[in-house]
Amino acid sequence: MISTWRKLREKGVIGINERNVMFVSAKNPRRFMRRVDDKVETKRLADIAGIPNPELYGVIETARDMKALPALLAKPDGCVIKPACGSQGKGIIVIDGPLREGWRLSSGKRITRDAINHHVNNIRSGMYSLGGQTDKAVIEYRVKFDPVFGRISFKGVPDIRVIVLNGVPAFAMLRLPTAESDGKANLHRGGVGVGVSIVDGTTRCGMQFDRQVVVHPDTGETLTGITVPHWDDILVMAARSYDVTGLGYIGVDVVLDEKRGPLLLELNGRPGLSIQIANQRGLRRHLAAISALDVAGASPESRVRLAQKVYGESYEGGALAPAPVSGKPVLDVLEGGLASAAA
Amino acid sequence: MKSNALHATALAIFLMLVGASIFLVKVVRFDYPVRPGTTASVWTVEAFIDFRARDEPARIDLFIPTQAAEREVTGEQFYNGPFGLNLTGEAQTGNRRAVWSYRFPSNRKVLRYSAQTVGESPSTPLPALFRETADRATPFEADPVKRQAFIVWTQSLRRRSADDATFTELMLTELFGPASRRGEEADEQEVLLKQLPPPLDRLELARQTLASQGIQARIANGVKLIDDTRRAETISWLEYRVGNEDGRFFPDGTPSRFLTIWRGADGPLKASGVSELDFQIAVSSERSSAAALARRAGARDAPVATFFGFGDLPLTTQLVYKTLVTIPIGITLLVFLRQFVGVQTLGTFMPVLIGIAFRETALVNGIILFSALIAMGLAVRFYLERLQLLLVPRLAVVLIFIVIAMAGVTILLTGSNQSIGLSVSLFPMVIITMTIERMSIIWEESSASAALKQGVGSLVVASLTYLVMSNPHVEYLMYNFPELLFILMGMCVLMGRYTGLRLSELWRFRGLANS
Numbered sequence: 001m002i003s004t005w006r007k008l009r010e011k012g013v014i015g016i017n018e019r020n021v022m023f024v025s026a027k028n029p030r031r032f033m034r035r036v037d038d039k040v041e042t043k044r045l046a047d048i049a050g051i052p053n054p055e056l057y058g059v060i061e062t063a064r065d066m067k068a069l070p071a072l073l074a075k076p077d078g079c080v081i082k083p084a085c086g087s088q089g090k091g092i093i094v095i096d097g098p099l100r101e102g103w104r105l106s107s108g109k110r111i112t113r114d115a116i117n118h119h120v121n122n123i124r125s126g127m128y129s130l131g132g133q134t135d136k137a138v139i140e141y142r143v144k145f146d147p148v149f150g151r152i153s154f155k156g157v158p159d160i161r162v163i164v165l166n167g168v169p170a171f172a173m174l175r176l177p178t179a180e181s182d183g184k185a186n187l188h189r190g191g192v193g194v195g196v197s198i199v200d201g202t203t204r205c206g207m208q209f210d211r212q213v214v215v216h217p218d219t220g221e222t223l224t225g226i227t228v229p230h231w232d233d234i235l236v237m238a239a240r241s242y243d244v245t246g247l248g249y250i251g252v253d254v255v256l257d258e259k260r261g262p263l264l265l266e267l268n269g270r271p272g273l274s275i276q277i278a279n280q281r282g283l284r285r286h287l288a289a290i291s292a293l294d295v296a297g298a299s300p301e302s303r304v305r306l307a308q309k310v311y312g313e314s315y316e317g318g319a320l321a322p323a324p325v326s327g328k329p330v331l332d333v334l335e336g337g338l339a340s341a342a343a
Numbered sequence: 344m345k346s347n348a349l350h351a352t353a354l355a356i357f358l359m360l361v362g363a364s365i366f367l368v369k370v371v372r373f374d375y376p377v378r379p380g381t382t383a384s385v386w387t388v389e390a391f392i393d394f395r396a397r398d399e400p401a402r403i404d405l406f407i408p409t410q411a412a413e414r415e416v417t418g419e420q421f422y423n424g425p426f427g428l429n430l431t432g433e434a435q436t437g438n439r440r441a442v443w444s445y446r447f448p449s450n451r452k453v454l455r456y457s458a459q460t461v462g463e464s465p466s467t468p469l470p471a472l473f474r475e476t477a478d479r480a481t482p483f484e485a486d487p488v489k490r491q492a493f494i495v496w497t498q499s500l501r502r503r504s505a506d507d508a509t510f511t512e513l514m515l516t517e518l519f520g521p522a523s524r525r526g527e528e529a530d531e532q533e534v535l536l537k538q539l540p541p542p543l544d545r546l547e548l549a550r551q552t553l554a555s556q557g558i559q560a561r562i563a564n565g566v567k568l569i570d571d572t573r574r575a576e577t578i579s580w581l582e583y584r585v586g587n588e589d590g591r592f593f594p595d596g597t598p599s600r601f602l603t604i605w606r607g608a609d610g611p612l613k614a615s616g617v618s619e620l621d622f623q624i625a626v627s628s629e630r631s632s633a634a635a636l637a638r639r640a641g642a643r644d645a646p647v648a649t650f651f652g653f654g655d656l657p658l659t660t661q662l663v664y665k666t667l668v669t670i671p672i673g674i675t676l677l678v679f680l681r682q683f684v685g686v687q688t689l690g691t692f693m694p695v696l697i698g699i700a701f702r703e704t705a706l707v708n709g710i711i712l713f714s715a716l717i718a719m720g721l722a723v724r725f726y727l728e729r730l731q732l733l734l735v736p737r738l739a740v741v742l743i744f745i746v747i748a749m750a751g752v753t754i755l756l757t758g759s760n761q762s763i764g765l766s767v768s769l770f771p772m773v774i775i776t777m778t779i780e781r782m783s784i785i786w787e788e789s790s791a792s793a794a795l796k797q798g799v800g801s802l803v804v805a806s807l808t809y810l811v812m813s814n815p816h817v818e819y820l821m822y823n824f825p826e827l828l829f830i831l832m833g834m835c836v837l838m839g840r841y842t843g844l845r846l847s848e849l850w851r852f853r854g855l856a857n858s
Contacts, residue, residue, distance in 0.1 A: 005849055017842050127784065
């Protein structure tokens with residue numbers, strides 16, 4: 001046990017205590033936390049800053065708003081109902097499309113009007129919110145995900161989580177739904193996390209339930225060596241989320257829509273630590289390197305180039321070098337980053 | 344951030360130093376014992392009277408123990424407030440009363456009496472008054488029906504006994520034994536019972552019966568001396584002298600130590616001109632009483648002892664604090680288990696509250712009760728899910744169900760084991776309701792195993808905190824050295840800055856260590 005402890009220390013693996021003391025409470029002023037804890041507020045800020053996100057159809061807050069619910073749900077392409085202040089994917093319903101006297105869920109099951117009303121009322125009364133306070137139900141555009149991950153996901157929508165420190169993307173991971181996670185991309189429910197190189201957006205290694213995996217448990221496809229499209233755009237979105245929220249340590253969740261490209265799904269002020277397992281690396285050294293950077297006044301684009309440079313340096317020749325890059329010229333990115341950091 | 348860490352460490356060290364220095368001063372300079380004594384010798388009995396005055400002359404009569412050779416009262420204190428105090432004695436019964444009076448009292452008033460005594464045991468001889476022989480008394484002279492019944496009943500007893508000793512034994516068995524052994528004269532007994540609250544009615548009949556045979560007998564009243572009793576019930580028993588033998592008969596079982604306060608069939612307290620009267624008697628023994636410690640240390644340590652101790656508070660309040668000061672120990676343990684071990688619990692402080700509830704039920708009963716209530720509550724919660732109720736009404740339904748279930752458990756258990764049945768009422772039902780709600784959400788959203796894991800985790804933490812909080816040494820230390828709270832506070836501040844891995848995270852990240 002002591003040897004495990006020592007090895008984890010050497011690798012710079014951080015725990016919940018360290019995350020809470022050194023990053024969440026030190027970097028995230030409590031008064032700004034509402035910007036990430038309330039999804040309606042996050043959307044509003046993202047819209048102002050021009051960060052693309054799933055279109056908001058409506059918010060159900062009061063009993064009067066309930067009358068508008070059937071109209072909001074009458075989208076032929078489906079929609080998503082989620083609690084504005086929910087956490088860990090609790091209380092989210094994905095509607096595939098209308099049926100007679102009800103709707104079809106993405107899981108294929110049918111849901112009646114009564115059951116939907118009950119669910120929305122539960123959301124409103126705060127059943128899924130963080131502190132149990134009353135909440136609002138958010139109804140938004142249902143993402144049609146990019147088929148690039150079709151072979152390595154099972155139902156549901158895969159998303160990309162980027163950890164951003166001081167506006168500099170630090171670690172990234174691709175989260176894939178599985179049969180076990182019931183089509184949800186949350187890791188604690190059995191979703192698969194795949195580490196993604198910040199430099200070029202290629203997948204490196206995977207994990208499920210805190211154990212390393214090589215292939216997707218349902219589709220059997222290899223998880224490594226896939227390049228996430230629009231990678232630089234995703235990183236810029238993540239970096240800009242810092243400017244929007246003023247929070248120094250956040251998890252940025254991005255989905256890839258077939259037509260609209262990367263969309264900001266939500267922000268998390270207390271991002272989890274499984275990303276270390278997915279990347280097979282501890283966060284501490286890399287976060288320390290980013291903390292040492294002077295990024296005041298730097299543009300999101302230049303911060304992304306800086307992030308890619310620091311990431312490349314941190315893991316060059318390390319125990320786990322980035323997976324072989326397929327086709328994309330890494331050098332250009334790095335040089336561009338150097339130039340803009342110098343400027 | 345560095346300065347934050349430094350600040351926290353400095354604060355923690357300061358708090359711990361303050362706590363440790365007061366503790367050391369008490370132990371080294373004033374010889375406070377750090378371990379509870381083995382025997383309890385001196386008991387403190389405190390009567391506490393709380394009432395609302397009605398703006399009219401008020402008078403409170405309270406029986407207080409008499410100074411006597413066989414039960415020495417070593418000290419007495421009266422807290423009178425504005426009331427006038429008068430002590431009266433009755434030569435015939437040996438009773439003693441404190442009479443508090445005031446002409447125009449208003450609002451709430453509190454009167455207190457406390458006494459220090461070594462108490463009595465069942466082998467303590469009866470007072471000298473009993474040495475005199477008594478004349479035969481003939482009760483129920485006025486009522487021919489009762490008189491007849493009394494003669495039937497005593498004649499039957501006489502026929503079936505050999506002497507005064509066997510007569511007494513037979514009479515007590517038939518009066519107080521189970522219904523099957525009440526004898527053939529059960530109807531006569533019923534007729535003869537006076538309108539008195541049980542067991543006084545039967546004790547009074549026993550006294551009259553013995554007196555009719557020329558046997559000295561009296562009803563005595565007092566309290567059992569059991570350590571840390573906040574609301575001691577007054578008990579009544581029969582004292583008699585057959586031949587040259589002193590005898591006591593306790594209808595509810597013989598206590599090992601007790602204090603006789605008054606004799607006769609009257610109640611402990613008479614009050615006029617007041618309303619909302621609350622009367623309680625608290626009992627504690629010297630080994631747990633900070634007051635006794637302070638007394639032993641003498642006047643020289645007055646500033647330290649009176650400031651960092653509970654000795655000056657009323658005994659009932661002292662007993663409340665005795666429980667309260669152990670809670671921080673449980674909380675500190677909980678913080679350790681969460682920050683260093685990483686145990687997952689339902690709700691932050693819920694395990695400590697359950698642990699406090701275990702104090703009343705004891706561990707095994709508590710765990711069984713808690714699990715049973717949670718299981719039943721979950722079943723109701725899952726049933727209600729189908730009715731699609733709103734959150735708050737649903738919580739209310741579950742809470743009401745929990746109250747009903749607890750009432751059911753109490754009624755069921757009262758027959759077999761009274762102590763469990765009574766203490767269940769203190770189980771924190773709001774906490775249980777919230778636990779059920781949290782568990783059912785985890786159950787639906789994650790899995791049954793995750794819900795059970797957290798439930799069992801909470802139960803383990805609750806049991807551990809209970810074991811620590813109820814440990815007599817811990818209780819003694821925390822109560823007599825409340826400055827240790829500063830040390831606990833300092834420890835919690837330090838743990839709040841702990842940034843290392845938790846034990847559970849070593850397991851979680853073990854794959855990373857070996858890659």
